[in-house]
Amino acid sequence: MTPSPTAPHAPTADTESESDLLDLCVIGGGVNGTGIARDAAGRGLSVVLCEKDDLAQGTSSRSGKLVHGGLRYLEYYEFRLVREALIEREVLMESAPHIIWPLRFVLPHSPQDRPAWLIRLGLFLYDHLGGRKRLPGTRTLDLRSAPEGLALRDSYHKAFEYSDCWVDDARLVVLNALDAADRGAKIYPRTTCTSARREDGHWRVELKSGTTGQTRVLRCKALVNAAGPWVQEVLGKVTGFNSSRNIRLVKGSHLVVPKFWDGPQAYLVQNTDKRVIFINPYEDDLCLIGTTDVPYEGTADEVAVDQAEVDYLLSAVNRYFKQQLSEADIVHRFSGVRPLYDDAAENPSAVTRDYVFDLDDQSGAPMLSVFGGKITTFRKLAEHALQKLQPYFPDLGPDWTAQGSLPGGDIPDADFDSFRQSVTKDYPWLPASLADHLSRLYGTRLRDLLGPARSLEDLGKHFGAQLYEAEAHYLMEREWAVTAEDILERRTKHGLHLSAQERRNFETWCAGKMAKAG
Template sequence: MSNLPTVDLFVIGGGINGAGMARDAAGRGLSVVLCEKDDLAEGTSSRSGKLVHGGLRYLEYYEFRLVREALIEREVLMNAAPHIIWPLRFVLPHSPQDRPAWLVRLGLFLYDHLGGRKRLPGTRTLDLRRDPEGAAIQDRYKRGFEYSDCWVDDARLVVLNARDAAEHGATVLTRSPCTAARREGGCWHIETTDSLTGEKREFRARALVNTAGPWVTDVITRVANAHSSRNVRLVKGSHIIVPKFWEGTNAYLVQNHDRRVIFINPYEGDKALIGTTDIPWEGRAEDVVADEEEIEYLIAAVNRYFKEQLRREDVLETFSGVRALFDDGQGNPSAVTRDYVFDLDEAEGAPLLNVFGGKITTFRELAERGIRQIRHHFPNMGDDWTDRAPLPGGDMPDADYEAFMQSVKARYPWMSPELRQHYGRLYGTRVTSIVGDASSPADLGRHFGGDFYEAEARYLTENEWARTPEDILWRRTKHGLHLDAAQREAFAAWFRDRARKAA
């Protein structure tokens, strides 16, 4: 036992909350291990609507504090990661059959003013018959509103938090489920098993943090042999991806007959991301998929408003995720709080901090508050710091992405606008770590199709824990959407061959 590596904090779960918690703690000087049973962000955190937003519809449920905190965080995150988070204007066509116009205007007024908005433009009223944003909307909708929120590359947000944690000294273990955790002598004795290599590792930790999302109660009962009076409510949310069917860079938010709202966002240049559904889920979180009823529901919601009518064959891809919401007893899945709750078990002097609920926008604040929960166990740790620190690649003067991209253009004039934007959006100031002194596309190595070159794949395997082809094609990047089946398989063969040679 005495020969085991001992760390201050062991974090179970490599989604946004776990990666944020590991980053926060490591930056305070704590020794940290983060383990994830699959890939970083493979579960809920890569299957979101990809927005940093206050949650406009949460105002209907009187979640004013949650909305205010999320709006404040929106500004913090825009400054921390301007390459993967950027402003997006949403057009909301008004349907007189649903919420009255006065209520929508009131909600948008609160949305503009609750969070101390500084950088984003405020709400404006639209004449959909005259303003260009209404050109794609059916003529029967005459009035609309436009407001601001932000886009985020959700999976990269997770990876960048893990990267920053590692650069502050944390150990990150992917595809390494925690198979056992037990209290011994005032510490946790923890075991992990690498699912790809079979390697078993053991640690001692002074505190254990459970950010396993949909699996949070499984970790409590099966892994840690503990208990909690709190629980999560699993809610399935599905999205569809179709070709983009309107002009302009704006997104849309439409109301459906069931009072749910559906986001219709520009995605990956020439595509649109549409979602989400809200359906109670009682199966295994690993088994969740978008079913035909959900797909038809989303298509019908779009077709209610837009001139161009979507068909089932327009759907290019679907994805579905399970949101682990704190169970507050609400019957309607849409009404269940998106807030988070901590449960701290300090038995035998070895704390276990369980995290229930949360949303992408508030992950940084959740991590900060979570670490404060166990601060008395680590009196020498540093102060709060993440509210003023950029994420990797986000260290641009004045968080000005466009100005930074001009410098990239000047350094790499041979690069196509599409490739330059791809590298800039995913890696920000770390684009040079991939491109280096390359003076032509040929210097980037093998071309797999689209904007995907060998240099990027090598960087991701060496620096961002990409251990399977899917880790790269669908989470570290979205190249999988832009390659055909033969190109994807050719890359997978290259990846496997490289892994064999490295073994």
């Protein structure tokens, strides 16, 4: 197989020096880091991005998978953040309609919690703060007659229904990295930045490959620290600097169970502690329940769901629904650490989801550190980051990402349904479920993946569910996938649909491919 031109090449010696002075080195392969790399490359800068693990392996693949304004943030008077997020919701739907799509949320009203008038007021603001264009507005439901009420306990009579969007979070990260690479950036997953020091008015950066152990030395004009939960670790251990900014680590955990209601709607329920829990359709026949907000003191690499969180989430769901869930229903669980900017709020749920930059420009070699942020505002965060760096790059191109499609998202009029119909017409031999899967994950780049295939047999070995050899090859060649986990958990969600034996067989196949490549 011929490696993709976007794939990183391993150094050929113990130390590989790049004499050219690059513009920007980005540390961190989550949504903020890849978003910044993409924006910078699109403005004409020479960019390198390094990530110590796989792309999106940390927080950016362990979210609630929503592009949303943050309805509950209105209670904390975060009006600017909510407005920005609502505007971004519309922008992102246009840029990637294959991985971002509308979702209706049903919020049952519980008289014991927030009063109905307060919820109505919040939803009115939510409908109007961000200049909503594509999404339908709020409506009131009578749960005694509306089909959305069938799964809920009979004691709930009224609900409010509003709009937000679903997003495949890990693919959002990969698509940003792909677009950055297509625009000239070099993307190095599984590569740790071991040292970054100012030297003669620029940065001398050392990168160490986690697969080969080899070192690459770079020289760049500016450094961006977008390491998420590890941002302060990079400051202290890699650059030797301190910052007056701090982050608070807040753990958010999610459960995956079989979907237990009919219809495409999601639910948002209020818990007795005033927090809200999302219960969202997931992967057709599953649902995603989350999230918790727990102060976290451990290392971000070792975060895991604990029993108290399981009990908390199940209790919140069982308070509202007729079908009572137990731990035996859980088919998957995951936990992530949110690196929130520390605004000294006592309640973890009240800690701002806004982002803050720290710019250190000693010796004319700037370092921009990113604190906080959320998936919905990643594009705007990246845009603001490049605006902060503009004084150091006088020839920097203008803002552009608001009108730019992500890879596979160049679907006419952002009309995914019409695009999906065209796939059926062009590939009549694809089973509907497989066509859905490939259309959703790859959008218009589905055609690159399928290549000359004219039948299922042309897709190679079938590993189970919707996973075929052609897709696995594509992800290894084009999207930096190395391990079975990269493919099953992040590039796709096939891991939720394979049996234990099918997963073992695929892991063996991947290991064999990597052994040959190595």
